[in-house]
Amino acid sequence: MEKTVLGLQLPTDPRWTNIAEKSIEDILVDHAYCEQKAASSCISLIVQFPDKSEMLDVLAPVVAEEWEHFERVLKQLKKRGYSLGKQRKDEYVARLNDIIWKGGSRDQQLVEKLLMNALIEARSCERFKLLWKNLEDQELAEFYHELMISEAGHYANFLDLAKKYMPEDYVMKRWKEFLVEEAKIMETLEVRADRMH
Numbered sequence: 001m002e003k004t005v006l007g008l009q010l011p012t013d014p015r016w017t018n019i020a021e022k023s024i025e026d027i028l029v030d031h032a033y034c035e036q037k038a039a040s041s042c043i044s045l046i047v048q049f050p051d052k053s054e055m056l057d058v059l060a061p062v063v064a065e066e067w068e069h070f071e072r073v074l075k076q077l078k079k080r081g082y083s084l085g086k087q088r089k090d091e092y093v094a095r096l097n098d099i100i101w102k103g104g105s106r107d108q109q110l111v112e113k114l115l116m117n118a119l120i121e122a123r124s125c126e127r128f129k130l131l132w133k134n135l136e137d138q139e140l141a142e143f144y145h146e147l148m149i150s151e152a153g154h155y156a157n158f159l160d161l162a163k164k165y166m167p168e169d170y171v172m173k174r175w176k177e178f179l180v181e182e183a184k185i186m187e188t189l190e191v192r193a194d195r196m197h
Contacts, residue, residue, distance in 0.1 A: 007122065008122055008126055008179065008182070009179050009182070010183040011126070012126060012127060012186075013191050015191050016130070016191050017131070019191070021135055024135075024137070026195075027131075027196060028077050029077065029082070029084060029085045030088060030195050030196045031196045032077065033087045034196050034197070035066050035067070035070035036066075036067075037090070038066040038069075038120070038121075038154075039066035039067045041117055042059045042062050042063045042066065042117075043063055045059060045110075045113060045117075046060070046063075048110075049106075052165070054161070055164075055165075058157050059161075062154055065154075069150070072143070076140065076143060088195070090195070090197065091189065091195075092185065092189060092195070093197065095189075096119060096185065099177075099181045099182070100112045100113070100116055107165045107166055108166065111162045111174065114158045114162040114165075115162055115171070115174060116178070117158045118155050118175070119178050119179070120197075121151045121152075121158065122151075122155045123182070124151045125148050125151035127196055127197070128145075128147050129148050132144040159171075159175065162175075
């Protein structure tokens with residue numbers, strides 16, 4: 001099976017890039033909410049695990065960065081005469097939630113959440129790369145190039161943090177299981193023009 005960005009098992013359907021460019025307003029709206037949810041997810045981890053000082057040191061700046069990305073996407077919307085619009089259900093993330101083990105120790109639960117965040121960042125990075133490489137709007141293409149680099153860093157942050165709270169062999173075995181399940185999700189998700197994922 002072909003490997004894609006950051007260990008993902010299944011590349012994005014090429015049709016997504018074509019229809020995304022034709023529906024850039026919808027993509028930008030969904031992207032704005034993705035950035036907002038990324039910031040909220042980091043805040044949630046900090047609130048749930050306030051005793052994990054190393055995680056707090058890593059994630060507090062990520063919260064600020066994700067919120068800055070949210071503001072930057074809003075500017076891209078405004079520049080093109082678009083408004084934010086309503087948030088849409090994120091079927092991709094909803095189905096990723098089903099991968100997470102609900103039991104285990106507190107540290108295992110933390111690792112599950114960190115790996116899910118790493119996976120979302122990896123897929124976002126892959127999608128941003130496609131937009132960077134394929135958008136005719138050069139300003140927007142460069143915008144997605146910048147964000148692609150940032151998302152790759154966040155992916156690494158989450159994966160590295162997971163290895164601080166559980167042994168590396170455990171984390172990497174679980175990570176591979178996440179990747180396999182994510183590929184199954186990607187195979188069955190409808191290719192939509194109004195979703196970043």
